[in-house]
Amino acid sequence: MNSHKDISEKRSSFCNSAVTGLFGIFSAHPYISMLLICIISTMPFCAASSNISSAFPIIMFFFYCVSAGLIVPRICSKYKLKDPLPVILTIAASAIGAPVFLYYRNQENKLLFVFAFGCIMLTAYYLAFHTKKMSRRFNSLLIMGMGFMVKLCYVLGTSISDRQHDVGYFEPSKETAPGHLGYISYLFYNHHLYDGDYREIFQYCHPPLHHALCAAWVGFLNRVLGVDIENAVESAQVLPLFYSMTIIITAYKIFRYFKLEGKALYIPLIITAFHPCFTYLSAFMNNDALTWALTMGAILCTLQWYKAPTIANIIKIALCLGLGMMTKLSAALAAFPIAFVFIIVFFRSIKTSWKKNLGQYAAFLTVCFPLGMWFPIRGLIRWGIPLTYVQELPEMDQSIKGITFWERITDFSLKQVQNVYENWLWRDESGAPQGFNEHNPLIAILKNSIFGEFINGNNFPGMAYMDTVCKILFWLGVALAAAAFMAMIVYLFRKTAADRLEKGFITFFHIVLIINLYILSKNYPMVCSMNFRYLMPTVVTGALFLGYAVSELENSPKSAVKALRVPVYFAVIAFSALSTYVYMVVASTT
Structure with missing residues (x-):
């Protein structure tokens, strides 16, 4: 025995x-x-x-x-x-x-x-x-x-x-091909950047980090492991899958930094882990996933530096932000809230450690600036390309130039939400225009945060009930987004475990992203400019403040207030379950 x-x-x-x-x-x-x-x-x-x-x-x-x-x-x-x-x-x-x-x-x-x-x-x-x-x-x-x-x-x-943004195609030769896949193929076959005015070729205006990593990945599989080129290129999706998961891990670290515990931690983590935007991001072959992964890394490292202002922590910020800008220049948006923290910390400690802080800021710029700016500076010096150049688009049916920006941002007519998928003008067999283009940025981002640009009723052949499922998913997403926004307003000023600078930093980052999207929408009046892929970190920042709301509901001595937990938990679980179901159906019926 x-x-x-x-x-x-x-x-x-x-x-x-x-x-x-x-x-x-x-x-x-x-x-x-x-x-x-x-x-x-x-x-x-x-x-x-x-x-x-x-x-x-x-x-x-x-x-x-x-x-x-x-x-x-x-x-x-x-x-x-x-x-x-x-x-x-x-x-x-x-x-x-x-x-x-x-x-x-x-x-x-x-x-x-x-x-x-x-x-x-x-x-x-x-x-x-x-x-x-x-x-x-x-x-x-x-x-x-x-x-x-x-x-x-x-x-x-x-x-x-499938369901990609501006990817073009992978050219199996040394020739140039448009789009992100064309950019990857050019680097794969030529082993150097395109040596010409990159405004001439669609999407070559982006810094090359993402495309170079994909080209190296394809090269390793094809030339070292002997995988055929088609499968090697397809397998490069492992990289955006990894990047999207690093965002979830970083979000968890941010939630823990703000001392969220129990359901106050799990609710925002569930929202982030199952949010549709991070699901469709995981398959993107453009540079969005790596950009946001590095940007969120910079946000986390800034919080860590604020708590422990060491040279090692500020170099981590510089690396994340610099490499993010070397992936997509819009990562520089995070520089504004980061600079806000740097300035506040400098003036708080000006009597004790201003020399140390200046030294750290110099080290930050020494690392971040060359990493983030070498590519646009190269374009400026060699071809006179503006540092903030954005790819010009030809006239297309998705243009909404005929509606003033003021009309667009103030139009909340119900016809826009009769269809929870994004509305696009389309043409019938005779070439006559049908439907209308989405034009209100807020409504557009609420829709494509859930379904992107490419998911609609056509993805569910023979499944009429899926329209009802998607409507429920959409309105649950709207409710959670509204709750997160209200929580951000309330808990920015209410006392929590975080101080005002920490919460102000996160809120500033959130607002910068939203302002940037509205500016983009105004300057480039196309449906594609009103896309939630420019706002994805706001899921994390909004969920963070929703976590504070859950914490207060959990600890409230008032039974009536405590009872509000039930609809919140139900909404989050239902949202996550329906998101999972919709995207499993989409993946299975491709």
Whole structure:
């Protein structure tokens, strides 16, 4: 009996050590761990569901059996079940799973299987290894893990030509091709930047960091690993998938910086992890995902520098902001709120450490300015291209020049929201214009924050009920956005765990992004200029203040106020569930 007991204890101890070790590695190195997870999850089929072979369920069954060998003994240990019961239950769990995997082996659409398998495994590990001491980390990891599964499946079901912005095509030669994919192909084949006035070629005006990383990734797969060029290019979606997940990780770190705990942490984290904008961002082959990942990194590092103003922390800000601008110059918008913090800190400590601060600011500029500005300065010197040059667009049906900016921002007629998808002017078979263009920036961003530009009723063939589902999802999103905005106004001035400068910094960043979008919309009167992809960090900043509202509801002594928690929790869970469902359907019907 003692030998059986010793074996059982050793088995349980091994399972605990294995999972705890992995959990510890992820907690200590979340960004590196997430990169490895993204690579492992996508590379066997080059980020395309069409490459999922019938052998894939067999591989997953092997992983399922290994997981059963870790989870079942752990659960048995919790309930003090002695040998040989853990062994019998492990074998039984493996045997029960076998026919399920065999059934899905011959199914054409395997995305649902991938999603269900991932969520079940995450839940099983959570239930088996969750401890009260590590509750916050386990709960947060489960939320982020579920959010990752949605993004993974969306990426697998979305090709580099589906629902993309300005990607053009990948030219299999040294010739130039338009769009972001053309930019990547030029770098891949030529190993240098386009040596001419880049205004002549669509999207070559962007700094090259994202495109260079994609070209290097494609080169490694194609030239080193021997992956054919088509699959190598498709697999580059692993990079935006990783970037979008780093935004979620950074958001978590920001929420924790502001000392959110319990439901006040989980509610904003759920909103961020499942928000549709970060789902469709995960498949973008343009430079948006990396831009926002680095920008949010700069925001987090600024908060960390404010708490501990060391040279190492300010260099981190410089690297994030400089590399963000080397990806897309609009990352420089974060420089305004960052400079605001620098100025306030300088004047607060002018009598004690002004020399130290000036030295740190000099170090910041020494790193950030060359990284962020070398590309536009190169264009200015060689071809006279303005530093803030924006790609010019030809006249198109999406132009809204015929409506004044004032009319656009004040028009809230109900006809604009009869269709929750973005409205675009289109032409029938005779060439006659039909419908109308979206023109109010606020209504446009509320719509495309949920569905982007490309998701509408055509994505749900034979599923008329999906229009109703999407309407509910849209109005839930509007309600949460309104609640977050009101919370930002209230808790900017109400006392919280954060001081006014910290909250002012986040609010300033939020406002700068919104003002920039309205300026962009005014100067470039096109439907595409009113896009939520220019505002994505506002999901995180808004959710942060909503977390403070949840904290007050949780701790309120008044039962009437406390009762308001229920509709908030219901709205967030419903929003996340419907977002998951809509994007799983979209990915499965591509």
